[in-house]
Amino acid sequence: xxxxxxxxxxxxxxxLDNPKMRERxxxxxxxxxxxxxxxxxxxxxxERVKPDxxxxxxxxAQTGEVMVLTRNESAVHEKIGCFEKFYPGKHAAMTLGENxxxxxxxxxxxxxxxxxxxxxxxxxxxxxFFDEHGDAVQxxxxxxxxxxxxxxxxxxxxxxxxxxxxPLAIKPRPALxxxxxxxxxxxxIQREWLAMTDTHQFVVMLKKFDVDRLSALEIAPQxxxxxxxxxxxxxxxxxxxxxxLPIMCFVGNRGAVQIHSGPIKKVRRMGHWLNVLDPTFHxxxxxxxxDQVWAVRKPTEKGHVTSLEAxxxxxxxxxxxxxxxIEGQDERPQWxxxxxxxxxxxxxxKDAA
Numbered sequence: 001x002x003x004x005x006x007x008x009x010x011x012x013x014x015x016l017d018n019p020k021m022r023e024r025x026x027x028x029x030x031x032x033x034x035x036x037x038x039x040x041x042x043x044x045x046x047e048r049v050k051p052d053x054x055x056x057x058x059x060x061a062q063t064g065e066v067m068v069l070t071r072n073e074s075a076v077h078e079k080i081g082c083f084e085k086f087y088p089g090k091h092a093a094m095t096l097g098e099n100x101x102x103x104x105x106x107x108x109x110x111x112x113x114x115x116x117x118x119x120x121x122x123x124x125x126x127x128x129f130f131d132e133h134g135d136a137v138q139x140x141x142x143x144x145x146x147x148x149x150x151x152x153x154x155x156x157x158x159x160x161x162x163x164x165x166x167p168l169a170i171k172p173r174p175a176l177x178x179x180x181x182x183x184x185x186x187x188x189i190q191r192e193w194l195a196m197t198d199t200h201q202f203v204v205m206l207k208k209f210d211v212d213r214l215s216a217l218e219i220a221p222q223x224x225x226x227x228x229x230x231x232x233x234x235x236x237x238x239x240x241x242x243x244x245l246p247i248m249c250f251v252g253n254r255g256a257v258q259i260h261s262g263p264i265k266k267v268r269r270m271g272h273w274l275n276v277l278d279p280t281f282h283x284x285x286x287x288x289x290x291d292q293v294w295a296v297r298k299p300t301e302k303g304h305v306t307s308l309e310a311x312x313x314x315x316x317x318x319x320x321x322x323x324x325x326i327e328g329q330d331e332r333p334q335w336x337x338x339x340x341x342x343x344x345x346x347x348x349x350k351d352a353a
Contacts, residue, residue: 006030011040024136033134033170038113045116048165049158051109051129053093056158057086060095063154065145068100070138070251070258074289074318077251077258078282080143099280101259108137108255111168114155127155129255133173137255176314180215190221196299214315217294224304228293228344233285233310234267234274236321239338241267246324247335249276249283252317261324285319295339303330306339 011030018026027037038046060066060083069078081099093104111130116123126141142151181189192205193216206216217225240247241264249260266277269287276283291313297304308321323335 006032008040008042011037012044033130034136035111035113035130035134035168036170038115038128039168047114048160049112049114049127049155050160050165051112052158053088053104053106053109056127056154057083057093057095057104058088059150059154060086060140062147062150064147064150065143067141067143068102068138068258069136069141070102070253070256071136072251072253072318073316074286074312075251076282076284077249077260079258079260080280101261102138103252103257103259104138105255108132108253112158114158125151125155127158131254132169132171134168134170135173135253137253138258176212176316178215178315179211181209181211181219185209185211186219189216189219193221193224194299197301199298199300199305202298212315213309213317214292214294214311217296217309220296224297226295226344228295228308228342230287230290230293230310232293232295232342232344233290233308233319233321234269234287235342236308236338237264237267237274237276240335241265243334243338245332245334245338248322248324250320250322251283289318293344295342295344302328305331306336308339308342 011032014026014030015023018029021029023037024034027034030037039048042048063083065080065082067078067080069076071077079099079101081097083095083100084097085095087094087096090106093106095102095104108131109129110132111134113128113130115126115128118124124142126139128139129137131137142148189205189209189211192208193202196202196205206213239245244263244265246261246263249264251258260281260283262281264276264278264281264283268275268277272286272288274285274287289312290310292311294309294311296307296309298307305322305325310318310320312318323331325331
C-alpha cells in the first residue's frame with residue numbers, strides 16, 4: 001500500500017487516465033507526494049537508489065553533459081552542463097563550475113530513484129532525490145552528451161541490489177513559522193546587519209536571532225530593504241535581458257540551492273509562468289505565487305550588494321536575484337540602477353546605504 005487509501009495499482013491507473021498531466025501535479029491531485037507517486041512504479045522503469053552523497057558527486061564530472069534540476073513549489077531551475085569541482089561537507093557541500101553551481105544539504109536527502117522512460121521513441125533516464133516530505137530536492141537527467149558508461153556505473157553504485165530499500169515514511173510538510181522580533185532584538189539585528197562584511201553573514205544573523213528572512217527585511221535598517229510590486233521580477237528580467245547584463249539567479253529548497261550566473265536572453269511569459277529559455281539555462285517561475293518582492297542591500301567589504309527577493313503568501317523565499325559581480329569589485333552600477341528603478345515604494349537614497 002502506498003497510503004491508507006491508495007494502492008500502487010490505483011496510482012498507475014490515474015496516470016493512464018491523465019496521460020498529459022505533469023507527474024508532480026498528478027501526485028498533488030491524488031493527495032500524495034511525488035516520491036510516493038514514483039514509488040508506485042517500482043519495477044516498471046523505476047528503481048529505488050541510495051541518496052548517498054559520497055557515491056553521487058565526487059565522480060559526477062565523468063558523466064559529461066547532464067541537466068540538473070532544482071525546484072520548489074513555485075520555481076523550477078534547470079542547468080545544462082558538466083560537473084566540475086565538488087567540495088564535500090557533512091552538513092553542507094557544494095559544486096562549482098561554469099554551468100553547474102550548487103549548494104547541497106545532505107541531511108535532507110532521504111530517498112532516491114533511478115527512472116527510465118520511453119518518450120516519443122527516446123529513452124530518458126534520470127536520478128531523482130527527495131526529502132522526508134517526499135518533495136524533490138534535485139533531479140539529474142541524461143543529455144545527448146552524457147557518457148552513458150559512467151552514468152550506468154554511477155546508477156549501479158547507488159543501487160540497493162539484494163538489500164531491501166527502507167520503506168517510504170513520508171512526513172507532513174510543516175508550514176513556515178514567522179518569527180517576528182521586537183524591542184531590543186530589532187536594535188541588535190539592525191546593528192549586526194550594518195556590521196556585515198560578507199553577504200553570507202546574513203543567514204548566520206537570521207539563525208543567531210531565530211528570525212525568518214521576510215521578518216528581517218521588514219525591520220531592516222533604514223535604507224537597506226524596500227518593498228516592490230510583484231511585477232518587479234518580470235521587469236527586472238526583461239531589463240537585464242535587454243541590457244545583456246550578467247545576473248545571478250538562485251532557486252532552492254531544503255536540500256539544494258541551484259545558481260545561474262551570466263546573462264539571460266530569451267524571457268517569455270506563458271500564462272502564469274515566467275520563463276527563461278536559453279541554451280543552457282531554463283527557468284520557470286509561477287508569478288501568481290508571488291505575494292511580496294523586496295529589494296535588499298547587504299554591506300560587504302567592497303560596498304553593498306543588492307538583491308531582489310520574491311516570497312509567497314506564507315513568507316517562503318521563492319527566488320533570489322543578484323547582479324553578477326567581478327571578483328574583488330563592487331557590484332555593477334547598471335544592476336543597481338535597474339533595481340532602484342523598479343515599481344514599488346521609493347528606494348532610499350544611495351547615501352542611506
